[in-house]
Amino acid sequence: MNNVHLDLKRIDLNLLQLFNALYKHGSVSGAAYELAMSPSAFSHGLTRLRTSLNDVLFVRRGAQMVPTAKSIEIADTISLALKLLSETLQRAGPFDPRVSSRNFIFTATDFTAFAVLPRCIAAIEKVAPQVSTRIRYADHSIPVEELRTGKVDFSIGYTMLTSETPPDIQADDWFTDRYVVITRKGHPACSQGLSLETYLAAKHVVVTPWNHARGEIDQLLEDLNLKRHVAVYLPTVLAAPFIVGSSEMLMTLPRLAATTLAQAAEIQIHEPPFHIPDYCIKLFSHSNYAQSDAHVWMAKTLLGTTFL
Incomplete structure (x- = not known):
């Protein structure tokens, strides 16, 4: 079954670029300049488009071409369709990063x-x-x-x-990257370094982006017959360093992330007191x-x- 609309069958799709340019600029001269056309050629194309869609589409008010109700109704869809078509063709053609807008x-x-x-x-x-x-x-x-x-x-x-x-x-x-542990600066239990006993006794902040019941570090500890106390679960990392920086809680995370977070919050970085495989x-x-x-x-x- 052919579901193509009759208007689409009889329209020259190049004319949609005219519509999009005129809707954006509100003047024939500005739209024609964008498309590298003469104003007379643009006007001729607009006449054909009006006939195809059975609507005047734009009416002149002073120096402006004002869209009709039908134009307003279809403008966003036409703009999106042209954008998607352009991106699709760009994907299929040669890619030059110096000029591509991909x-x-x-x-x-x-x-x-x-x-x-x-x-x-x-x-x-x-x-x-x-x-x-x-x-x-x-x-x-x-x-x-x-x-x-x-x-x-x-x-x-x-x-x-x-x-x-x-x-x-x-x-x-x-x-x-390797894992590290962050605490607030001056954490009283870590003045001589972070021991396994201190780590397991502390409360922890864990980021679980897909709402997992526990983090990967907890699975690792379980394999070692150890367990920590997770006090805060977060779906994103945004609040984590500030919670750690203003409490006695600890957080285990990759070193690159920790050093980045250290620029925004009052935290200190420690080596973990047990072996964690690299990230x-x-x-x-x-x-x-x-x-x-x-x-x-x-x-x-x-x-x-x-x-x-």
């Missing part, structure tokens, strides 16, 4: 985003000044379906919270898109960014 979509937790992304964005901006990035909150450790459908270009994740990677998902090792950041993408020029460039730029 939008890349990432998922990440705020825990990884605030510590990792600032340097990455700076590296991207130096080479690709018009490229934009959209960061979305990660609903899952690996957003497999979103990567498969192309709704997400890359996901930033870490191995201690990810299960086995599906075969069609590419997982590139980015960098590893490994990975860059996830889908194999269907991983070999495109744009993805190859972005992956190379990100993986080339150093932190340690």
